[in-house]
Amino acid sequence: MKDDIKATPLTHSGSSEKLEKLMISEAAPFHIREAFKTIRTNLLFTLATKESKTFVVASAMPDEGKSTTAANLSVVLAQTGAQVLLMDCDFRKPSVHRLFKLSIDKGLTSILCGIDKIEEALNENVVPNLDIITAGPMSPNPSELLGSSRMAELLAIVQKAYDYVVIDASPINIVSDAIIVSKQTAGIVLVSRQGQSKHDQLKKAIESCEFARVNILGLVLNESKSANSHYYGYRYNQHK
């Protein structure tokens, strides 16, 4: 199925570096790996009822753990044997390239501008079954790019080619990018960080999703300290 991508005009580099910054790496504590597997199970149940298997990971504000969650979730999804694509749609503060030690010279912005073909910007099998498209070079018009017909076309192509497409996005309360992209997906996984996220900010983000009629697939509580008093923890709750 992934070969479809190579046949399309819209459209490589490869690397399989160590995943030091990722909590889900082999070196990660057991409870963190287990927490991500639990999130994966819950998410798979939620997505089973949706036509699209593409989802956006977003949060109200910066630094709540969107990229960390998107990256780790992509790895655990790929561990099931499913073909997974992770795309960095946070053009304002891109970080997927740093987490996986990839180049940002070719990526989503350069695909959307027509500079690179998808396969030229695709990092294949960064970990087994996981391909990654980094954000690409800085763009002066991120929202316009994400709302463009080329983006819609790209999403349609990758949704056909992969079992799951995970999208890392910008903070909902700062810019409308996450909402714009998620309209073309199964919905948003909201990330909130214990001890950091403010109730009002989360409420505002949920209201923005509801106003835009974007599905909230679930809430990931990052750095949850109440779960067995673990310092790092993740909990996933389905919304409503």
Ligand SMILES: Nc1ncnc2c1ncn2[C@@H]1O[C@H](COP(=O)(O)OP(=O)(O)O)[C@@H](O)[C@H]1O
């Ligand atoms: N559960 C966690 N425990 C410790 N550090 C974390 C945790 N989640 C995220 N971080 C760190 O917090 C910072 C912000 O996380 P990041 O995922 O980049 O947030 P966002 O994408 O929402 O801006 C990063 O340095 C990341 O390594």
Ligand SMILES: [Mg+2]
């Ligand atoms: Mg981020």
